[in-house]
Amino acid sequence: MVTRRVDLRSDTVTKPTETMRAAMAAAEVDDDVLGNDPTAFRLESEMAKIMEKEAALFVPSGTMGNLISVLVHCDIRGSEVILGHNSHIHIYENGGISTIGGVHPRTVKNNADGTMDIDSIEASIRDPKGELVYPTTRLICLENTHGNTGGRVLSVEYTDRVGEVAKKYGLKLHIDGARIFNAAVALGVPVSRLVQAADSVSVCLSKGLGAPVGTIIVGSQSFINKARRLRKTLGGGMRQVGVLCAAALVAIQENVAKLESDHKKTKFLADGLNKVEGLEVDVDSVETNMIFIDILEHAKLNAEKLRKKLEEHGIFVMQESSSRIRIVMHHQISFKDAQFTLSCFQQALGGVHEENGN
Ligand SMILES: Cc1ncc(COP(=O)(O)O)c(C=O)c1O
Numbered sequence: 001m002v003t004r005r006v007d008l009r010s011d012t013v014t015k016p017t018e019t020m021r022a023a024m025a026a027a028e029v030d031d032d033v034l035g036n037d038p039t040a041f042r043l044e045s046e047m048a049k050i051m052e053k054e055a056a057l058f059v060p061s062g063t064m065g066n067l068i069s070v071l072v073h074c075d076i077r078g079s080e081v082i083l084g085h086n087s088h089i090h091i092y093e094n095g096g097i098s099t100i101g102g103v104h105p106r107t108v109k110n111n112a113d114g115t116m117d118i119d120s121i122e123a124s125i126r127d128p129k130g131e132l133v134y135p136t137t138r139l140i141c142l143e144n145t146h147g148n149t150g151g152r153v154l155s156v157e158y159t160d161r162v163g164e165v166a167k168k169y170g171l172k173l174h175i176d177g178a179r180i181f182n183a184a185v186a187l188g189v190p191v192s193r194l195v196q197a198a199d200s201v202s203v204c205l206s207k208g209l210g211a212p213v214g215t216i217i218v219g220s221q222s223f224i225n226k227a228r229r230l231r232k233t234l235g236g237g238m239r240q241v242g243v244l245c246a247a248a249l250v251a252i253q254e255n256v257a258k259l260e261s262d263h264k265k266t267k268f269l270a271d272g273l274n275k276v277e278g279l280e281v282d283v284d285s286v287e288t289n290m291i292f293i294d295i296l297e298h299a300k301l302n303a304e305k306l307r308k309k310l311e312e313h314g315i316f317v318m319q320e321s322s323s324r325i326r327i328v329m330h331h332q333i334s335f336k337d338a339q340f341t342l343s344c345f346q347q348a349l350g351g352v353h354e355e356n357g358n
């Protein structure tokens, strides 16, 4: 009977801490549709201040945060958004910006580091001379950290340069900042500086920050006023939402400081896994809390069998393909859990290969 559970499927799996549960139970609440739930107001004010934007809005999920942000910026029919071909908005949000919002996606190739080449972004902006036939480019979306490239960090300089392109062509810039705090901690910069060029940011509270639910979108007061109305249209207006916001306030107070340790545990595990027989990890690309593990041809087990074998020991990972597994670290994984996880991989696959072996 396995008693230990090491859940590395995602940083979305964390459970509310005791302090979060106490804060939820004691939360001061009111109807957030009819006015302002006082705890929601506190959270929104706190996040607007941290991100150095005029205003903020609590929404139920990162998907809704991105959808609302894109739809506010692209509120005219025939709008087009430039985004990464490997971005969360393009791949994991059911095409909501198009199916619900009628916004046309124009994808630009994501590089291995999560960026899109600036000249490719610029070349993808529609020429106004063709407005009779072309969609109209209105928005550029970045994602920081970038999930599908393994939690890669976009730099301040890169973000500022994309912001300059947006300004040059009269476009808006949205950042899917589901893990923006991980990026800021990895860079050692204030999160407000990292998003300075953005007109809007969607910040997940329910990922590395460890809140049970929710996302905050930040931007100008005018943007947030429109976002609040769209949130209601989408059914995201909630009543005594302070119960959830109270946990998010605790998450911000307690867990931002733990992100650096999450990254260290991730790096330790990546280093160790790269030495396991039959596995390959691009350790240099591990910058935050994610690891993509490639299962080599000659490995004793394929991804499916390895995932099942690990589950026998209470270790849960995300299978990305027949030959790739993803691990996401979070504050409820201890360093000992990371060591235990490594030993289970070693045991399942037959030990450690030489440093520069297969
Ligand atoms: C980069 C990124 N953006 C957005 C989301 C959507 O967040 P949610 O699952 O809360 O809808 C996720 C989900 O984990 C994500 O990884």
Ligand SMILES: C[C@@H](O)[C@H](N)C(=O)O
Binding pocket: 009, 010, 011, 012, 092, 147
């Ligand atoms: C899979 C994806 O939707 C989720 N955001 C995660 O990273 O776990």
